[in-house]
Amino acid sequence: MKEERHQIALIGNPNIGKTTLFNKLCGLNQKTGNYPGVTVDQVKGFVKVAGQEVELIDLPGINSIFPTSEDERVVYDFLTNTDTVNKPEKILVVVSALNFKRNLYLFHQIKDLEMPVVLVVNMLDAAKKQGIFIDLEKLGKLVGCPVLGVSAKTGEGIEDLKKMMLEKVPESKSEISNYNLSLDKEKLKAFAQNSGLTSTYAGFLQLIFKEEKELVHALSNGNTTPHKLRVNESILRYKLINSYFTEVYREDKTKASDFSTRLDRILMHPIWGYAIFLGIMFLVFQAIFTLAAFPMDWIDEGTTAIGSFLKDLLPEGYLSDLVTEGLIPGIGGVVIFIPQISILFFFFAILEETGYMTRIVFLMDRIMQRFGMSGKSVVPLISGMACAIPSIMATRTIENRKERLITILVAPLLTCSARIPVYVILIALIVPNTYIGPFGLQGLAMLGMYLLGIVSALLSAWVFKMILKSKHKSNLILEMPRYLVPSMRNIGISVWKSVSSFVTNAGKIIVATSIILFVLATNGGDKFENAETLVAAQDVKLVGDAFDSELAHFKLENSYLGWIGKKIEPVIKPLGYDWKIGIALISSLAAREVFISTMAIIYNIDSEEPLTIKEKMQREVNANTGMATFSLATSVSLLMFYAFALQCFSTVAVTYKETKSLKWTVVQFSYMSVFAYLVSLIVYQLLA
């Protein structure tokens, strides 16, 4: 017998506490799409109810079933999809008691699709505090669906909701036929059936969505257009809601604290608003550096220690070397990110949860428009300072195609966390660790790199704005949620999900490149095989340690890896790099953070003593110039290269996925590479 499988979808407007509810029900028992960040892809979770497993699908928050942006489209497709494989058994429409009328609009749209619908009214606790009362029983009778009241935060009503999940719910009744839409109802019904759609309303939506002007003309005897239909439908729907609204909803105006309104007067103030925004950003990044510095040092020292420990433990040989000199430094290179990424995602989760992110959209819209983007671009761009992947995915909320494309193209210029370790080590090499007043010089240099990222992103955006043409008009119509105290549980889950998927994704690339690099570095042609005789013949006076060191160097130079590095040396020499840096550049094409692990691998192979990476880099001497490899000029040039070049395969992949255009993927990769090369070249030539 086939196992019975309960599949239930969660739908609702943005910011109504759907994620909180989902987390409450499923805990960590959930499967996300691929990447950390905003819930854009389908998220699935599992709940056990009375011994049965229920699969919950969390759909992106939408304002209307009628799609205006990519993530709204996901829901439209999901619900009107005719193939029955993915049809959920039930649909829970979640609404917020704090924003009741607006949310009922979406509920009625979904209800018209004639599916088993349950209405879940969330935020009951907050509603009580704000003097809002909703008569759920009466509402249930009026709309003819099961209605439940819950608070995702306090857990009120959650048990009843779970029980409801196993109950049979009849298909909802459509109201669309009661509307005076000047369409021939029978013909509309026939059209829907002939198109293989499950409900008359789905047929109606298709008429509008596909702008079937002629069909609409025929169905209405020339009385209306798809556009007019859409507007009329909305007006009639609100009329319907208004007809019963006062019967079920009461608000005690004197009790409504209107805390949000007063807070907005400061946070959205033409002057204070911006000052506070900058202050918050400054605090966030300050916290990242001061708080993450300690665990990062421990991890760096820890990996060095584990490496030498394993070296003593394992029997000497190729395998031992592969582990201690390839794998361990490689994994260390991933683990070292965890503190910073966690802190960053922690703050973003707070900004998102409290409702502050929308205020940023309001404050920044005008400025972003100057650069061809929308206020909505700010959120993806800020998350680009964590990682370009969730950033590019988060652009789906931007309706205008040109604005979205520009945001995608420039997002990788912002200083993502993969650059941090590279910057940290290079800055530590060239900037003294001294303080001017309360400001550390190294911290200021880091701040400078962040500003460089922001300025270059804005400038590139401006250039794209000038080049690109847009057919569509750009719109920004966005609802602002009331401020809410964030839930620590939500934040914890969000950070955990982001960090774990980042580590697994970056981890795979880093471990793979580490192994490949190691194999390439420890194998080579004839010269490599006969290294000992050749080195001995070169200089007979060399003995002991000096011989070993020279031998190691000779071997690396003549390994396959060395050969690759030497091949590209002519191209990168004008930038001040030698072949060893060349190897690091090539291997970090896949992911920037590989730079550090590559350095670790190259210099581990090259030397016998266990030193931290920074110490090893400081000791390096450039064979071409005879001076320290990481001189001021080279280090600054490298900083510029890593600031501008798109060294991240995952970003390339996600850009392709999101733009569905090879052209724009190539454009993004090329403009960044060319820019990186030119700036590094100029910087090196000026400083050297």
Added chain:
Amino acid sequence: MNIRLTKLKQRVAAKITAIESEEVLARLVELGIMPGVFLSVQNKAPFNGPLAVLVNGTKIIIRKKDAYFILLEA
């Protein structure tokens, strides 16, 4: 007498009489912003930035160029 939303004083409620742009209308109506409804401007972003208007107890961000099409009873 009708005035445009862009001219409405901050925190003064007024009734919508018409929305002149079809495109803007379709989006706004879905949010419950339609003729007959009261609204007020709560916040203004500087340098001709967007407005935050209060309708049905919900705050909504609208760009100034869209707000221009909303006519109010003054």
